[in-house]
Amino acid sequence: MNPAIALPDAKTGRRWRGRLQLLLILAVVIGPMILASAMYQWRFWVPETRSYHGELIGTGLTRAGLGVTAEEGRWQLLVTTPDACGQDCQQLVFLARQIHIGLNRDATRAAHGLASGEGLDAELDARLRREYPQLDRYRVQLPVYRQATGGRAGAQLWIVDPHGNLVLRYDSRSKGKAILDDLRYLLKISQIG
The missing domain is CATH 3.40.30.10 (Glutaredoxin)
Known part of the structure; x- marks a missing residue:
């Protein structure tokens, strides 16, 4: 096995792993905001109970x-x-x-x-x-x-x-x-x- 050929595969694997981590972080941060906005806009998963009487x-x-x-x-x-x-x-x-x-x-x-x-x-x-x-x-x-x-x-x-x-x-x-x-x-x- 030639070491020169194996190195680019290792770099590529680390690059994809880094990109995947970045995407997961963005999904954790931005995902709830998008979900909350969608819930408000289209009124799904909104609780029917309320805490007020009037x-x-x-x-x-x-x-x-x-x-x-x-x-x-x-x-x-x-x-x-x-x-x-x-x-x-x-x-x-x-x-x-x-x-x-x-x-x-x-x-x-x-x-x-x-x-x-x-x-x-x-x-x-x-x-x-x-x-x-x-x-x-x-x-x-x-x-x-x-x-x-x-x-x-x-x-x-x-x-x-x-x-x-x-x-x-x-x-x-x-x-x-x-x-x-x-x-x-x-x-x-x-x-x-």
Whole structure:
């Protein structure tokens, strides 16, 4: 056997082994990114379970897009109603306050508010001022609100982030414990507010 002929085969074998190692490293690094992008784009292997209880607002809708003008800076439990504040609205206002109190040490990071399409009657307004002194009050621009909610009737409770983005929506049948759990989780993972 001629040693001069065997040397190029050894070099070629090392070259292919090096190329194979490079391809494996690239596959390990880039492969998961490509797989994750494909999973997001074509919605396969996406878990059907969720860790929140309300309706996730993933459309980029903001509080202003809902027809409510308010200051930003803290998380907010916002109760909205296109009509006068009826029984379901009053129940959600009470629930929002209880959830706000239930935040304990994180209560300073949140607020609760009421936005109604019609003005409150004098008796209800006086009662709300007396029993809910920290309740923020806003007016809803009805055409904007109806378009943003698809004409949904009745009172709704929204969790709004410090930038004014709507995160989760709940109806009047929602349980306070579930909303509190969702808000606590959001405050825990949030880097804002």
